[in-house]
Amino acid sequence: MSVWQNLGERTVYENRWVKVNMADVELPDGRHLDHTVIRLRPVAVATVVNEADEALLLWRHRFITEAWGWELPSGGTGEGEDPAVAAAREFEEETGWRPGPMRLLLAIDPMPGISTSHHRVYWSDHAEQMRAVPEDDFESTRREWVPLAKVPELIARGEVKSANAVAALLMLHHLRLR
Template sequence: MSVWKNLGEHTVYENPWLRVNLADVELPDGRHLDHYLIRQRPVALATAVNENNEVLLLWRHRFIPDSWGWELPAGVVEDGEDIEAAAAREMLEETGWRPGPLRHLMTVEPSNGLSDARHHIYWAEGADYVGDPEDAFESERREWVPLKDIPDLVMRGEVKASNAAAALLMLYHMRLA
């Protein structure tokens, strides 16, 4: 079995969101290389599917790639916070909808060649509207999108985030396929 071994690493940059580390990596053939990596806190995501088989999504702009797309409400899990509670909190803050009982859908590693980030994705059968979202600035709009439209949205590139694409296609498969 070919295993890369991390023989040690040190931090070259740090802020409240991430750490950039430099690792001494031993390759299976014994050679060494320096490898930069990003250490990140866990991320929690949540959405809901209503009685009409519509899924609650955010339409938002991401300034780094300068692109628009459908996403799931998401955010960093605070220190000591339960991951499921963080997912529910993020959904409420970003959409104004409180999810019903959450179910774990999947955990993904969106960039595991560069980062140790883990995104924990939850979903609920239904949600209750509480009011305007606290973090409305995070999206242009919040909509209930027909689950049957998800494969086409992904194919057209309207769901750009890998975590959202994986989760939405899984929900589509579970509910409609």
């Protein structure tokens, strides 16, 4: 079995959100290379699918990629925080809706070649609206219940760009509409 060996890392930048390291990697043929490693806190992601098979999504702009798109509420988990609790918290802060019990839908690593960005996606089949304007209303310009039947079309048109949202919405589309 040929594997890349991480022989050690040195930190080149760090703040409370991210740590950027350079790894000394030995390839299976014995050569060495420096490889960037971005270490991030785990991410908790959430959505609710209602009885009409609609998912509550956020329409938001991402300044880094200069793009608008549909996303799922998400955020970093605190040290030792249960990811399901973090997902429910983020969902309520970003939508104004309190989800019912959260169930793990999937766990993904969207960029495993460079990052430890581990995402756990949760969903619930009901929620209660707690406030008309969410606590974190700056996170999105609007929040809408979007039919799961439209998910493939939205993705094909490039309106869902986030890897965790694409994976989760396609999984929910498959599970709920088959």
